[in-house]
Amino acid sequence: MATVHEIEQRLFSWAPRESAMDWDNVGHLVGDPEQEVERILVALDITERVVQEAIDCGAQLIVSHHPVMNVRWHEREMQTLRPDTRLGGVLTTLVKNDISAICMHTNLDAADGGVNDCLAKKLGLNDVFLLNDEKIGRIGTLSCEKGLEEFLRDVIELLGCSGLRYRRGSGRVHRVAVGGGACSEYIPQAIAQGCDTFVTSDLRYNDFLDTRGLNLIDAGHFPTENVVCPAVKTYLEEHFPEVKTVISTSHRDVIQYYL
Structure with missing residues (x-):
């Protein structure tokens, strides 16, 4: 069975770490690199709903585009790890449920x-x-x-x-x-x-x-x-056919328009 580290390295062969912007935070950000993976959930962002979906479907790994700890978005929140903050709640829930996170951001933009x-x-x-x-x-x-x-x-x-x-x-x-x-x-x-x-x-x-x-x-x-998520799923299925890979159904655009 593939490990989180092996999956990260395969993703880096598609979207090399070196092609990410120097401020970016990419790669394996949460979890045990030696954890074996039977199911992957693919999403654009790692939100509370996406984490719950991963728990419900038995995924050991979430592969997302946006970093769960985005240094431009979460600079202040990253100074603490508290379950009563949005980011802290996401991270503690991931850790408590042994769910890893791999994030491919500006390197996947460039790939x-x-x-x-x-x-x-x-x-x-x-x-x-x-x-x-x-x-x-x-x-x-x-x-x-x-x-x-x-x-x-x-x-x-x-x-x-x-x-x-x-x-x-x-x-x-x-x-x-x-x-x-x-x-x-x-x-x-x-x-x-x-x-x-x-x-x-x-x-x-x-x-x-x-x-x-x-x-x-x-x-x-x-x-x-979000157009990249099917491509990520296809790539993972080609290289890790023994792992079940699914795209999140709970994650959607949070911006709405009132006309």
Whole structure:
């Protein structure tokens, strides 16, 4: 039976640790590296509901995209380990139930076949190539040019968005950049590479205010990254066929829209 350490190393052969941003927290973050694994639960985030789902389905390991201890999101909470805080409750429940956690974050963003390739494929882009040297983001083309409203409808349907935010640029969509998650810093690179549209998330007011000549689409953090979970499941099944791997059914986008 495969161990947590063996699974971590196999995931690193797909998404090397060295390709993660230097601030990031990736790899095996919780649990015993020698623990044998019979069942894996795949999720975008490790939340209270995901941990309970792992307990209920008998998983010994959760493989997620976002680190359970995210140094950018949880800097203050990571100073303590208390069950009465959200993060502390998640970590103590994992430990008490002998459930390990492996997290592949910006290294999976950059990986071939990772988050951004999955996003580009989901949106129907062809001839896909790297947006930048960090390998965070991709550029591709649609098989035929579309109007912006038609493409917005496609994005909502294909990514399962509850809604989205956008700013009209040219109003036509053909050469598209994608950046799963928060990639606003790459707007200038998308423009410089001749893109007419950029699909990403977590855009700020000034991103919409200052951007010119580019259809700018904020499709949400969860929808633009959750596309990688089926790829993670497939990868694990190919390399560890003896381990049962399932995608979380309890984890979903926490952002809702009131219209």
